[in-house]
Amino acid sequence: MRVQMLGLCRFSYVGLRGYQVEHDTYEQRRAYLYDSQRLARRWAWFTEVALPTWRAQTDPDFTLVVMTGPDLPEPYLSQLRDLTQDIPQLKLELVPPMQQHLAACWQAVAPHVDPSADVIGHFRHDDDDAVAVDYIAATRKDFNRVKALWKSTGRMSLDYSRGLMLELGAGGAKLTPRICHNMGVALTIFLPPDLPETALNYDHSKLPMWMPGVAVTDPLMFIRSIHRDSDSGAMGPGLAWQLKDKQLDRQLQRRFGFSLDGLNALAPKLA
Template identity: 40%
Template sequence: MQVIGLCRFSYPAIGGFQVEHDSIEERIAFLYQPDRLEERFQLLETVALPCLRAQTDPDFELIIVIGDSLPKQHRDRLHDITAGMPQIRIVSEPPRRQREVMKELLQKARRDPSKPCLQFRHDDDDAISVDFVERLRASVDDCAGLVKRHKTVAFDWTRGYVAEMGADGIAATEILRTLYVASLGMYIRGGCPLTIMNFAHEKIHRFMPVVSDSGPPMWVRTHNGYNDSRQKKVKPVPVEPLTREQEGEFRARFAIDADQIRRRFGR
């Protein structure tokens, strides 16, 4: 079964952000600030990409969506750091309505729309467990009766970490959270035109059955200087530095290397 992921990398969508701007030019200027883009690349290189390279089931695709105005040096850098990852396809788009363009890209990515597929979203500053694709695919078999009766079914792994990355390494805390973007997948029946981008992730349970699993930690959400959802006043999440043992667990579970974090963020 085809598995398709979607990642937005500083794409200047019309809508789709909690931080508002008066014009698309202001949004582009905000997204392409040198310090912001440097942080996004740091997180992409050390958090979001390693877990994809290490997937126990490598049979998936990931579309990375960028703006057609992304400066050439950043476009080249993105191609360089994703080289050697055949699952990744970088797509350049002009500013358009967020859901419109994302739905269109996902629909076009289906090799055979008459057959079912699995879809997921992947934020450029988060990680999924190295066995996410394997578990997502297996969940369809585990819930064969459910997917037979419904055109769409969501699969939600609710245990993960909030983490902060810095020159001192990783500080984190384990939490339970339902319907977060990371480790939320969606089954779509053959012939059904819906995509995971038809729905706000936190509201997806209103439209289809959701199978929740609170087993092993399946995601890492980073808190950083440019989280879109944290640009307004929000309650801070206390985190603590990982022990060496916990660093080993992060490396095994998410392919996040604390020593690489220290080197990359210590510059």
């Protein structure tokens, strides 16, 4: 059974709905998203936290669609185009502002769906989060273990629940280990290739309403960032787990290619 891994990353897309921070008009939304200082911070999160682990995936067979508007200010639009030349898995889609957010997401993803695949592993990825370097490989392996469940329903979620909550401030990086179910990052929604939906069609906090799910609570699989520009600034519910500083640094390096010193050095730029 061939699985296509297909993700969507929204980068400052000027569309209404689909976010917890809402605006009444496109003009208000554009002013908020395209604020020069905010864009500079988002670009730093994207290029220095989100992208390194996508570059380093042990299984390179995936597509990550980066969705933004055709009027994204320079130099960011040109830099996104450059990134798609540098990282072959990245595909840039310029979607005009749309009121129906799910339709906009489908417009971005649809050109990249492989109709010959048996199943599409849809995932969403925020531009300030990170997944472990074996997320794609682990998802394929674990889907194969439980594919009978997907065959019986046609929809299924696979959730990697063990992660780190990252906060950056004047004192550097603070990382809080948490087990959080269906957080949204490192979460895959398996759908048939002919179904015109993406991972965004399903509220990740309510997935059991629509499909069965499998939670994999080990190993460490994601970093979720919490900061002033987050669409949701809350850590949310979860279970605490412990990592000593030396263990944390080893896990950051092994799972993400990061170091605690490196994240501390990013704090002045991203806080």
